[in-house]
Amino acid sequence: MAKILAVDDSVSMRGMVAFTLRGAGHEVAEAENGQLALDMARGSAFDLVLADVNMPVMDGIAMVRELRAMDAYKGVPILMLTTESHTEKKMEGKAAGATGWLVKPFDPEQLLATVKRVLG
Amino acid sequence: MATVDLTQFHKTFFEESLEGLDAMEAALLALDSGSTDHELVHTIFRAAHSIKGGAATFGFADVAAFTHVAESLLEEVRSERRGVDAELIDLLLRSVDCLRAMLARSSSGQPAADADSEALRGELLRLASGEAVAAPAAAAPGVASATGWAIRFVALPHLLQTGNDPLRLFRELEQLGRLEVRRAFVLDSAPARLAELDPSQCHLGWELRLHGAVARGDVDAVFDWLDGDCELVIESLPGETSATAADPVAMAAPATAPVPAAAPPPACETATVSAASGEGSSIRVDIDKVDALINMMGELVITQSMLSDIGENFRPSQLERLREGLLQLERTTRELQESVMRIRMLPIGSVFNRFPRLVRDLERKLGKQVRLELHGEHTELDKTVLEKIGDPLVHLVRNAIDHGLELPAQRKAAGKPETGTLRLNAYHEGGNIVVQISDDGAGLNRAAIMAKAQQRGLLGAGEEPSDAEVAELIFQPGFSTAAQATDLSGRGVGMDVVRRNVRDLGGSVGVKSEVGKGSVFTIALPLTLAIIDGLVTAVGEERYIVPLTSIVESLRLGAEAVRRIAGGGEVFHFRGEYLPLMRLHRAFGCADAVTEIERGIVVVIEDAGRRVGLLVDDLLGQQQAVIKSLEKHYRRVQGVSGATILSDGSVALIVDVGGVVRLGLRAKAA
Amino acid sequence: MAGKRAAKQYQDERPAAPDGAAAVVLPADCRLAAQAALQAELVAALERGADVALDASAVERVDTAALQLLVLLRRELGSRDGALAWRGASAAFNEAAGLLGLARILELPAAGPA
Numbered sequence: 001m002a003k004i005l006a007v008d009d010s011v012s013m014r015g016m017v018a019f020t021l022r023g024a025g026h027e028v029a030e031a032e033n034g035q036l037a038l039d040m041a042r043g044s045a046f047d048l049v050l051a052d053v054n055m056p057v058m059d060g061i062a063m064v065r066e067l068r069a070m071d072a073y074k075g076v077p078i079l080m081l082t083t084e085s086h087t088e089k090k091m092e093g094k095a096a097g098a099t100g101w102l103v104k105p106f107d108p109e110q111l112l113a114t115v116k117r118v119l120g
Numbered sequence: 121m122a123t124v125d126l127t128q129f130h131k132t133f134f135e136e137s138l139e140g141l142d143a144m145e146a147a148l149l150a151l152d153s154g155s156t157d158h159e160l161v162h163t164i165f166r167a168a169h170s171i172k173g174g175a176a177t178f179g180f181a182d183v184a185a186f187t188h189v190a191e192s193l194l195e196e197v198r199s200e201r202r203g204v205d206a207e208l209i210d211l212l213l214r215s216v217d218c219l220r221a222m223l224a225r226s227s228s229g230q231p232a233a234d235a236d237s238e239a240l241r242g243e244l245l246r247l248a249s250g251e252a253v254a255a256p257a258a259a260a261p262g263v264a265s266a267t268g269w270a271i272r273f274v275a276l277p278h279l280l281q282t283g284n285d286p287l288r289l290f291r292e293l294e295q296l297g298r299l300e301v302r303r304a305f306v307l308d309s310a311p312a313r314l315a316e317l318d319p320s321q322c323h324l325g326w327e328l329r330l331h332g333a334v335a336r337g338d339v340d341a342v343f344d345w346l347d348g349d350c351e352l353v354i355e356s357l358p359g360e361t362s363a364t365a366a367d368p369v370a371m372a373a374p375a376t377a378p379v380p381a382a383a384p385p386p387a388c389e390t391a392t393v394s395a396a397s398g399e400g401s402s403i404r405v406d407i408d409k410v411d412a413l414i415n416m417m418g419e420l421v422i423t424q425s426m427l428s429d430i431g432e433n434f435r436p437s438q439l440e441r442l443r444e445g446l447l448q449l450e451r452t453t454r455e456l457q458e459s460v461m462r463i464r465m466l467p468i469g470s471v472f473n474r475f476p477r478l479v480r481d482l483e484r485k486l487g488k489q490v491r492l493e494l495h496g497e498h499t500e501l502d503k504t505v506l507e508k509i510g511d512p513l514v515h516l517v518r519n520a521i522d523h524g525l526e527l528p529a530q531r532k533a534a535g536k537p538e539t540g541t542l543r544l545n546a547y548h549e550g551g552n553i554v555v556q557i558s559d560d561g562a563g564l565n566r567a568a569i570m571a572k573a574q575q576r577g578l579l580g581a582g583e584e585p586s587d588a589e590v591a592e593l594i595f596q597p598g599f600s601t602a603a604q605a606t607d608l609s610g611r612g613v614g615m616d617v618v619r620r621n622v623r624d625l626g627g628s629v630g631v632k633s634e635v636g637k638g639s640v641f642t643i644a645l646p647l648t649l650a651i652i653d654g655l656v657t658a659v660g661e662e663r664y665i666v667p668l669t670s671i672v673e674s675l676r677l678g679a680e681a682v683r684r685i686a687g688g689g690e691v692f693h694f695r696g697e698y699l700p701l702m703r704l705h706r707a708f709g710c711a712d713a714v715t716e717i718e719r720g721i722v723v724v725i726e727d728a729g730r731r732v733g734l735l736v737d738d739l740l741g742q743q744q745a746v747i748k749s750l751e752k753h754y755r756r757v758q759g760v761s762g763a764t765i766l767s768d769g770s771v772a773l774i775v776d777v778g779g780v781v782r783l784g785l786r787a788k789a790a
Numbered sequence: 791m792a793g794k795r796a797a798k799q800y801q802d803e804r805p806a807a808p809d810g811a812a813a814v815v816l817p818a819d820c821r822l823a824a825q826a827a828l829q830a831e832l833v834a835a836l837e838r839g840a841d842v843a844l845d846a847s848a849v850e851r852v853d854t855a856a857l858q859l860l861v862l863l864r865r866e867l868g869s870r871d872g873a874l875a876w877r878g879a880s881a882a883f884n885e886a887a888g889l890l891g892l893a894r895i896l897e898l899p900a901a902g903p904a
Contacts, residue, residue, distance in 0.1 A: 010170045012133035013177060020124045045823070054169050068281060074320045075822030075855060077283035083173040091348075099283030100345030105176030105184070108124035120288045280822065286854045290889050301891025306861060312869070314862045315833045319825040319855050326891060 001025040002119050003045065007037040007063065008052040008081065013104075017050060017081070020108040021115065034063030041067060048118060049078040050102075053089060061096045068097035077118040081106075126178055131402060133174045134227045138220065140167035142473055145216045149476045152209045161204075164212070165194045171219065182232035183222050186241050190215050193248040211247065213477070214240060268297070268332065268357035269339055274325035277309065279349045281320050290328075292342045297332025329357065403503055405463050413463075416456040423448045461651060462500075468546045468555070469497030471510050475517055475544060482521045489528050489539040490521055496546035501553055505625050505645055509555070512618040512629070516557045516641050517542065519615075524561035524639055534636065536560065552627075552669075553647060558640040564633035566590050572599065591631045592729065595619045623727070623778045626652075626667075630729070654745045654764075656772060657723065657736040659704045660713035663772035664736065665745050665764060670777040672724040672731060674739060679717045692733055694724060700784040703735045707759060707783065708773075713737055727777045732784035734775070743767070745774060759783060811841035811875050816849050816883070820856040828856065832863050840872045847878030852886045860896055 004026050008014040011032075018028040029044065031037035035058040037051065049067065051060040058066075060080055067073040077099040082089060090101055102114050144167040147160040168191040175183035190212065196202035218240050222232040233241075271293075275286065293299045303326065310323035317323075330339065336354070343352055427445045430438050472494045479492045501509070525531075525540035532538050545556045566587065573579035573593045585593070593599060597616040622629045627645035646652070646669070654665035655674075673694075682692045682701055691698040701722065705713030714720040714737040722733040745764035750757055750773070761776035812835035817824055835842045842863065846852075864874050876899055879887075887893040 009166075010133075010174055011136050012129045012174050013170075015132055016124070016126065016129045016177065019128075023124060052173075054166050056163075056166065071826070072823045075280050075283055075285065075853060083169060083176070094282065094345075094348065097282055104173040107177070108126070117292060118283075118288065120285075120291050280853075280855050287886055287889060294889070299889075301889075304891035304895065306865065310862060312866070314829065314836060314859070314866050317829065317859065317862055319829055319859055320822060322854065322858065324854065324858055324861070324890075 001027065002047040002115075003027045003029070004115070005029050005031060005037060005040060005044075005046040005049045007031045007034065007050065007055070007060065009033055009055040010052070013052065013081070016108070017111060020111050023108075024112050024115075026115075034058030034060060034066070037063055038066050041070070041073060045072060046076065048115065049073075049076065050081055050115075051078065053080055053082045053093065061093055061098075064093060064096040064098050079114065079118060130178055130227070133178050134223055135402070135404075137171045137174060137223055140171055141216050141220055141223075142470075143167050145213065145477055146473060148209050148213055148216070149480060151204055152206070152480070161194070161198050165191070165198045168194055180226050180232055182237070183219065183226060186215075186219065186222060186233070186237055186244075189241055189244040189248060190219075193244055196248065208247070211240075211243060215244065269330045269334060269336070270353075270355045270357055271328040271330060271339070272326075272351075272353040273328060273343075274307065274351040275322040276349050276351070277321040277323065279322045279346070282345075282349055284346055284349060286322075286324070286326070289342055289346075293328070293330055293339070296334045296338050296342070297330045300329040300331065302327040302329055331357075403464065403466075409459065409462055412459045413456070416452060416459055419452045420449075420456060423452055457651075461647075464503045465500035465647075466503050466506050467498050468501050468506065468509075468553075469494075471506060471513060472497050472544055472546075474510070474514070478514065478517060479521065479542065482518065486522065487527060488521060488525055490525060491539050491541050493541060493543040494545075495543065499546035499548065499553060501546075501645065502647065505553075505627075508621065508625055509643070509645065512621045512643070513544075513555065513557070515615075515618050516643075517544070520557055520559040520561065520639070520641075524559040524563075526562050530562075534562075548647075549644070552644045555643045555645065556640055557643075558638060560638040563635040563637055563639055564591060564594070564631070566635070569593055587633075591633060594631070595629070628727070652745050652747060652774065654743055654774065655723070656740040656743050656766070657704075657721075657734075658738045658740055659708070659736050660710035662708070662710045663740070663766060663770065664704060664708075665743070665772050665774045666723055666725060666734070667775070667777055668742065670725045670727060672726050674721055674723045676720075677717050677722050682717050692722070694731070694733065697731075699724065699731050699733050701733045701735060702780065702784045704775075705735075705737075707780070725775075725777050725781065727781040730781050730785060732781045734780065745772070747774060811843035811873070812836075812838040813843040813845065813877065815845045816852075816856075818848050818850045820846075820849050820852040820883075822853060822855045825855055825859060829859055832859060836863065836866060836872075840870070841875060842867060842872065843875040843877050845877035846883040847880050849880045849883040852883055854890060857887055857890055857892050857896070861892055864896055 001024070004021055006014050006017045006021070006028055007030075008017065009032050014030050014032070018030055021028045029040055029046070031040050033055045034051070037049070038058070041049070051063055053060040060082075064078050064080070067076070067078060078097065080090070080093045080098045080101040081104060082093070082101050083104040093101060099118065100114075102111065106114075144164050147163045147167075150157070151160050151164075168187050172184050172187035172191050175181075175187060193202070193208075193212075197204060197208075202208075218237050222237055225234070226232045273286070273289075279286070290299060290301075305325050307323040307325055311317050336356075339354055343350070346352070423445060427442070427449065430442050430445060434442075475492060475494070479490050482488070483490050520542055521540075525542065526534065526536075528538035531540060541560045543556070543558045545558070547554055569590050570579060570585070570593075573590075573596070574581060576596075576599060578593060578596050578599065579585065595615045595618075597614070599614055599616065619629050622643055622645070625645055627643055629641065629643045631639055631641050633639040652665075653668040655668055655671060657664050657666060675694075677692055682690050683698075684690055690701040690703075692701050703715070704710070705715070714735075717735065720735050720737055721739055722735055723739075724731055724733050743766070747762040748764060750760060750763050754763075757773075759776055759779045760773045761779070762774045763771055764774060766772050814828075814831050814835045816828065820828065832842070844860070867874055874897055876897070879898060884893070884898060887896055887898055
């Protein structure tokens with residue numbers, strides 16, 4: 001199945017996302033902030049990146065911007081996991097190059113449906 | 121698709137939420153003391169934000185609702201629409217407390233919200249401006265279905281760089297109904313020569329037909345992430361009915377926003393109970409510690425293979441190598457043991473961190489000025505000790521501020537700075553961790569303590585105890601020094617409880633004080649509860665282990681040194697005092713033990729300044745003992761704190777020094 | 791551009807196909823990240839001959855960007871009366887081209903009613 005990078009500073013959220021995706025047969029790597037995610041993305045080709053917006057060290061939006069600047073990640077789907085219901089945050093994420101978003105709270109079924117949707 | 125059991129993440133969620141609240145509290149306190157670091161606001165916001173997200177995801181709707189309001193308020197601060205003042209900090213600090221309580225209730229399966237939390241939420245709501253409570257996106261428009269849709273979809277050049285591949289969109293549309301591509305076209309923006317194309321730019325457009333009874337909302341949902349990335353027109357097919365007629369879509373709100381935190385099934389909460397009470401607690405381990413373990417395992421494997429090499433065809437000439445290998449095995453095993461024990465060790469800083477808040481609250485309540493100094497936050501303690509040392513420390517800190525430190529005016533009159541100093545210090549000393557709580561207050565009030573002790577019958581009328589003995593009095597059960605019990609110290613928890621709690625951890629607590637200069641409370645704790653250094657003793661056929669740290673001396677006594685006292689007890693003379701003698705074989709009912717004093721050995725043990733002699737048959741040597749709970753495997757036995765397995769495979773019981781000393785003193789008193 | 795240099799090498803290494811068309815084999819993963827190289831190869835093929843032969847039988851993953859490259863290749867070939875020939879196409883490739891409605895433009899032989 002797909003190689004997915006899950007980025008969230010919350011261990012429980014990341015755990016839930018990773019567990020759910022692994023259960024669906026995906027290979028999941030985890031990073032706790034944008035900076036670590038970038039390091040991992042450089043060393044490996046992910047098919048999908050799921051990232052929280054608010055994180056210490058490097059937030060999700062800055063991370064998307066950096067990823068999109070990398071040739072290998074120009075067209076890779078990146079979904080923001082966000083509790084922000086504010087449209088500005090979504091727009092900021094979009095402007096940085098995010099593919100779309102998944103609004104927290106989401107349950108495992110919603111997550112899988114969205115991932116399936118993105119990966120086709 | 122198998123459903124994912126979310127309860128398995130609850131414990132992590134609670135743990136990290138509590139950590140987040142600690143960080144939030146520390147940042148609030150920093151703001152309160154005048155820091156203008158904007159990163160503090162971010163930290164606070166992030167903590168609230170994460171808790172909200174997690175709470176909603178894992179089905180703790182009350183916690184999510186509460187945090188949502190707090191977060192809205194914080195968002196105003198973060199975006200500098202609201203300033204930070206003492207009132208706001210107070211409110212947020214109370215919110216931190218409230219959330220801790222809510223999380224505690226949630227983790228034990230109770231409803232998180234109560235009257236207090238609702239009242240506080242109301243306060244937060246009133247302070248936050250109205251827009252903050254805005255609900256998530258509205259429901260999907262155009263619920264009515266048409267029998268088909270005409271879609272004109274033209275990519276903007278950057279479409280592909282958002283990861284939104286039209287292939288994916290078309291696949292989604294295919295799921296809704298029969299998709300017909302009427303026309304695919306290359307846009308004028310495309311370069312004439314292939315060499316000039318930037319492959320990441322998209323220059324394609326499509327005219328599509330989607331046949332079937334598809335809701336407009338479902339079509340919109342396919343394109344919901346593409347606002348600003350394409351030109352899109354969706355029209356109902358001619359002659360077919362639709363609720364929403366032709367409208368060039370700029371795609372405003374996402375058509376199907378994920379459902380907001382619907383009330384979780386109650387099953388979640390009951391599951392939490394079992395998760396919280398059933399499983400053991402978890403521990404986060406520094407990766408360095410794990411690496412150290414893995415290194416050690418590597419060495420162990422090498423040694424093992426070397427030894428098995430020797431073992432396979434052993435020749436006497438290899439004796440030296442065998443010895444070497446065994447020595448190496450011993451060394452590695454010891455290191456491995458230390459590393460494993462270190463996994464349970466956590467820095468005391470996590471406990472110290474609660475004190476800035478406590479001190480702040482007490483200052484306000486009591487009208488005192490206190491400067492808090494924390495030292496040795498990195499000193500590591502066994503996780504179990506760490507969890508249980510918090511309450512005694514809180515009590516000692518309260519006590520120091522309440523009774524030790526004077527009011528500013530009094531301090532000034534005594535020629536001291538108006539602000540008192542309270543110092544918490546943690547450090548290693550020998551095989552112990554020492555935690556000191558010192559203040560530069562008034563010191564113990566000898567006269568008041570003696571008066572109280574006499575009143576309580578703890579002290580005879582004519583007695584003139586030494587200062588050390590007076591200090592010991594405050595640890596006596598039922599003793600309370602405050603002339604008038606304040607609501608801080610007078611909660612029925614006295615120093616005796618502090619001492620008992622510390623003793624339960626295998627530690628001791630004492631105090632030194634100087635009038636007018638202050639007091640120092642010293643808690644000594646064992647490094648770990650899982651292993652003790654013990655003296656193996658023989659009593660008949662049984663083996664008992666006496667913790668080495670509690671042993672004062674081992675000696676042989678003549679029969680004449682022991683005196684029988686009224687009530688059947690025995691005492692012996694040791695360094696100027698009479699100590700009760702306990703015959704272990706009698707206390708534990710061992711057969712075939714030495715009964716003549718002069719043939720056995722007396723081990724003098726001490727617990728919190730009180731000593732007792734134990735009569736055993738013989739001393740067999742020192743050994744580190746890994747403590748196994750007797751309660752878990754058998755049942756609680758008085759005078760025994762646990763069991764261990766000796767190198768020959770037999771079981772030895774570990775003497776509970778505190779319990780045995782109490783037993784001995786009771787016998788003496790009887 | 792690194793791609794151009796790579797293209798020069800291919801020019802030397804790859805003989806023209808027997809029918810005179812310059813042949814290009816599409817890689818298994820044909821997505822955006824791989825397209826600088828693919829584009830260079832296609833451009834080199836365009837420079838080499840009037841006709842271009844494509845082999846998409848190894849393609850496992852393909853995206854719109856890749857198909858757009860081929861559409862523009864076809865367009866440029868057409869503008870100079872060159873022909874596009876297919877040596878083969880995998881099911882994944884055919885499916886994607888069909889779904890995007892590009893099979894006919896690309897003159898894919900196996901393309902059904904698209």
